[in-house]
Amino acid sequence: xxxxxxxxxxxxxxxxxxxxxxxxxxxxxxxxxxxxxxxxxxxxxxxxxxxxxxxxxxxxxxxxxxxxxxxxxxxxxxxxxxxxxxxxxxxxxxxxxxxxxxxxxxxxxxxxxxxxxxxxxxxxxxxxxxxxxxxxxxxxxxxxxxxxxxxxxxxxxxxxxxxxxxxxxxxxxxxxxxxxxxxxxxxxxxxxxxxxxxxxxxxxxxxxxxxxxxxxxxxxxxxxxxxxxxxxxxxxxxxxxxxxxxxxxxxxxxxxxxxxxxxxxxxxxxxxxxx
Amino acid sequence: xxxxxxxxxxxxxxxxxxxxxxxxxxxxxxxxxxxxxxxxxxxxxxxxxxxxxxxxxxxxxxxxxxxxxxxxxxxxxxxxxxxxxxxxxxxxxxxxxxxxxxxxxxxxxxxxxxxxxxxxxxxxxxxxxxxxxxxxxxxxxxxxxxxxxxxxxxxxxxxxxxxxxxxxxxxxxxxxxxxxxxxxxxxxxxxxxxxxxxxxxxxxxxxxxxxxxxxxxxxxxxxxxxxxxxxxxxxxxxxxxxxxxxxxxxxxxxxxxxxxxxxxxxxxxxxxxxxxxxxxxxxx
Numbered sequence: 001x002x003x004x005x006x007x008x009x010x011x012x013x014x015x016x017x018x019x020x021x022x023x024x025x026x027x028x029x030x031x032x033x034x035x036x037x038x039x040x041x042x043x044x045x046x047x048x049x050x051x052x053x054x055x056x057x058x059x060x061x062x063x064x065x066x067x068x069x070x071x072x073x074x075x076x077x078x079x080x081x082x083x084x085x086x087x088x089x090x091x092x093x094x095x096x097x098x099x100x101x102x103x104x105x106x107x108x109x110x111x112x113x114x115x116x117x118x119x120x121x122x123x124x125x126x127x128x129x130x131x132x133x134x135x136x137x138x139x140x141x142x143x144x145x146x147x148x149x150x151x152x153x154x155x156x157x158x159x160x161x162x163x164x165x166x167x168x169x170x171x172x173x174x175x176x177x178x179x180x181x182x183x184x185x186x187x188x189x190x191x192x193x194x195x196x197x198x199x200x201x202x203x204x205x206x207x208x209x210x211x212x213x214x215x216x217x218x219x220x221x222x223x224x225x226x227x228x229x230x231x232x233x234x235x236x237x238x239x240x241x242x243x244x245x246x247x248x249x250x251x252x253x254x255x256x257x258x259x260x261x262x263x264x265x266x267x268x269x270x271x272x273x274x275x
Numbered sequence: 276x277x278x279x280x281x282x283x284x285x286x287x288x289x290x291x292x293x294x295x296x297x298x299x300x301x302x303x304x305x306x307x308x309x310x311x312x313x314x315x316x317x318x319x320x321x322x323x324x325x326x327x328x329x330x331x332x333x334x335x336x337x338x339x340x341x342x343x344x345x346x347x348x349x350x351x352x353x354x355x356x357x358x359x360x361x362x363x364x365x366x367x368x369x370x371x372x373x374x375x376x377x378x379x380x381x382x383x384x385x386x387x388x389x390x391x392x393x394x395x396x397x398x399x400x401x402x403x404x405x406x407x408x409x410x411x412x413x414x415x416x417x418x419x420x421x422x423x424x425x426x427x428x429x430x431x432x433x434x435x436x437x438x439x440x441x442x443x444x445x446x447x448x449x450x451x452x453x454x455x456x457x458x459x460x461x462x463x464x465x466x467x468x469x470x471x472x473x474x475x476x477x478x479x480x481x482x483x484x485x486x487x488x489x490x491x492x493x494x495x496x497x498x499x500x501x502x503x504x505x506x507x508x509x510x511x512x513x514x515x516x517x518x519x520x521x522x523x524x525x526x527x528x529x530x531x532x533x534x535x536x537x538x539x540x541x542x543x544x545x546x547x548x549x550x551x552x553x554x555x556x557x558x559x
């Protein structure tokens with residue numbers, strides 16, 4: 001390294017940088033480590049040090065069906081929102097990058113605008129509109145999958161557009177032009193060249209769309225009904241009244257499943273390169 | 276594509292997404308704007324009207340403006356802290372050649388997936404009465420207690436731990452886009468670490484810093500679960516207050532007015548910051 005001689009002179013600032021890194025990692029990791037630790041307490045009350053440790057809480061999760069049901073709802077909504085946002089977000093980003101048309105810049109801003117509006121504002125506004133629609137059609141819409149997925153599409157699609165646009169800009173256009181010159185129809189260029197080349201961007205987009213939908217609280221809060229509850233909201237409601245090893249165990253199971261999926265995904269596409 | 280006019284193809288491609296944003300964002304916001312001008316009545320809930328009184332009520336009452344100020348300073352402070360802690364981590368990750376790099380990135384991504392309630396739960400265990408710190412203090416000097424839960428400190432810590440990964444990931448991708456040779460050049464020209472950072476890395480990373488800062492600022496302005504769980508009953512921020520007006524008081528017109536005040540404050544500040552960065556860029 002060329003810089004070693006120069007670096008020797010600023011060990012003080014170097015130390016400061018490492019202190020900051022340590023503090024940052026601590027702040028990010030501490031809540032999760034703590035949750036994992038609490039989930040192993042034997043007592044039902046969180047007191048330090050615990051009287052003993054056990055994994056019994058994990059076995060008891062099944063006795064509380066509301067977490068399981070809400071996990072199912074969360075997964076269902078997130079999967080539909082992810083699929084839907086890919087379906088409309090990828091074509092939109094193709095149009096934004098590969099086509100020239102009037103109003104393109106304004107459209108780009110419009111499609112990303114849901115990211116800049118606070119989630120509670122979106123939630124309340126959709127709620128008010130849906131109530132008007134319920135009064136007009138007399139169909140039960142609040143708490144329906146349709147409304148939840150549509151609302152989640154609004155916050156997942158901008159991420160898909162953002163990541164796919166960034167990905168497309170970085171792609172070499174001459175490969176597509178070569179395919180077209182060799183006689184491939186526009187559709188087969190899209191299907192056999194452009195989309196495969198976008199693979200990393202699409203995977204990143206799907207991943208982010210899923211995260212954004214799965215962990216959303218602010219928007220979802222307004223659109224659930226007592227029977228239909230997403231996992232983050234049922235955990236939130238539980239935590240408002242008590243903190244115990246059971247809810248910690250629920251959270252850990254969720255975390256482990258997601259960590260497993262991420263590691264699997266990382267083998268397929270390097271996450272460090274796409275996010 | 277040549278068979279059809281190109282504009283039509285583009286329109287078909289971008290149409291569904293545009294319809295979604297118009298139907299699920301623009302239309303509801305227009306309706307909400309109209310709602311915010313209605314009047315609230317205890318018996319009839321919402322009465323059709325055209326009055327600015329909901330906005331006036333917010334702006335005149337020191338309680339509500341106080342909540343807006345609290346939200347603003349918490350959001351600004353956590354954004355600054357995210358930059359302070361996030362930049363070194365992002366820089367190390369971006370410049371790392373080690374095989375642990377992707378493990379490091381995974382460790383940053385993972386907390387993103389777990390949601391804000393989990394982070395709140397962990398901090399409740401650390402800061403709460405009978406929690407880790409409290410018990411440690413009691414063990415060291417019997418009779419003493421440390422109750423940090425339900426304080427602004429707990430809220431700042433909670434929001435920081437949620438927003439930091441977003442900042443790290445945004446900055447990391449920007450720093451990876453900066454050619455490492457530029458830094459080596461500064462190095463060989465005799466710039467020491469702090470100078471290299473201030474005069475080379477920082478200016479080049481400025482657009483990414485602005486993007487990351489705007490992202491975490493919006494997230495903090497919008498925070499719901501963290502102030503609710505870590506701030507306790509007396510600590511107020513805009514999002515929980517808005518939800519309470521809607522769900523507990525059933526006062527939709529006032530909730531709508533709060534929504535617009537929150538949105539306009541957020542948008543004004545983010546627009547101001549991007550205008551500032553753009554001007555710096557043209558000057559540089």
